[in-house]
Amino acid sequence: MTTTAGKEMFSRSPDLPNLIVTRHPLLRHKVTLLRKRDTPKKIFKELVDEIAMLLAYEVTSDLGTETVRVETPLESTTGDIVLGERLTLVPILRAGLGMVDGVLDLIPTMRVGHIGLQRDHDTLEPIDYYFKIPLPLEESVFIVADPMLATGGSASAAVTYLKKSGATNIRMMCIVASPEGVRRMLKDHPDVSVYAAALDRELNERGYILPGLGDAGDRLFGTE
Numbered sequence: 651m652t653t654t655a656g657k658e659m660f661s662r663s664p665d666l667p668n669l670i671v672t673r674h675p676l677l678r679h680k681v682t683l684l685r686k687r688d689t690p691k692k693i694f695k696e697l698v699d700e701i702a703m704l705l706a707y708e709v710t711s712d713l714g715t716e717t718v719r720v721e722t723p724l725e726s727t728t729g730d731i732v733l734g735e736r737l738t739l740v741p742i743l744r745a746g747l748g749m750v751d752g753v754l755d756l757i758p759t760m761r762v763g764h765i766g767l768q769r770d771h772d773t774l775e776p777i778d779y780y781f782k783i784p785l786p787l788e789e790s791v792f793i794v795a796d797p798m799l800a801t802g803g804s805a806s807a808a809v810t811y812l813k814k815s816g817a818t819n820i821r822m823m824c825i826v827a828s829p830e831g832v833r834r835m836l837k838d839h840p841d842v843s844v845y846a847a848a849l850d851r852e853l854n855e856r857g858y859i860l861p862g863l864g865d866a867g868d869r870l871f872g873t874e
């Protein structure tokens with residue numbers, strides 16, 4: 651069963667309490683275009699950025715703000731600001747890189763760390779090859795970004811690395827999630843909310859999401 655809130659802008663299901671699927675019509679429109687086999691590489695990248703920006707809006711909706719005094723042309727008043735320096739975006743290489751520009755367009759002062767993980771094609775287990783996160787970690791809110799949450803192995807490993815390094819406030823954003831991946835995240839990291847633009851049906855025998863959008867990294871970077 652799916653419950654809705656507000657004007658059905660996001661959906662949650664009781665068996666996946668860690669998942670928030672953003673239902674904004676523009677987001678659903680862009681995901682549909684992304685799925686199309688014949689969407690060209692340039693448009694694919696632009697759509698990934700636009701979706702990442704819209705997801706980031708949702709992922710950051712509970713952030714704390716600080717009140718500051720500002721001078722308008724007419725008088726002095728107060729307003730709220732978000733301290734972007736206390737936010738760290740962590741794309742999982744490679745495909746997560748495709749989401750960085752879109753998020754930074756929204757929050758330019760955000761810091762960016764990188765985690766390199768490559769899924770082994772046979773075992774589907776993630777192999778790590780890079781880890782560089784801006785310090786200090788303790789005060790930051792981390793947003794792990796990867797277009798695809800398939801078995802959940804890569805996202806779970808990325809969150810484990812961050813936690814081992816001292817991160818305590820972590821959330822994950824992906825474009826397409828599988829039920830298997832969301833369940834894996836719930837089991838391994840129940841404290842981490844997963845924000846997605848779509849929850850798809852299942853994984854195939856090669857660990858690809860169905861209906862999905864294919865290999866996000868290959869479509870972003872033109873590899874096969």
Ligand code: PRP
Nearest residue numbers: 743744745768769800801802803804867
């Ligand atoms: C893809 C994708 C995720 C991962 C998802 O990356 O971008 O990182 O697979 O699969 P999982 O949930 O089963 O771990 P891939 O390992 O193919 O590397 P790439 O980004 O370099 O293409």
Ligand code: URA
Nearest residue numbers: 800858859864865866
């Ligand atoms: N990685 C992708 O890029 N696509 C999938 O469907 C699964 C993992």
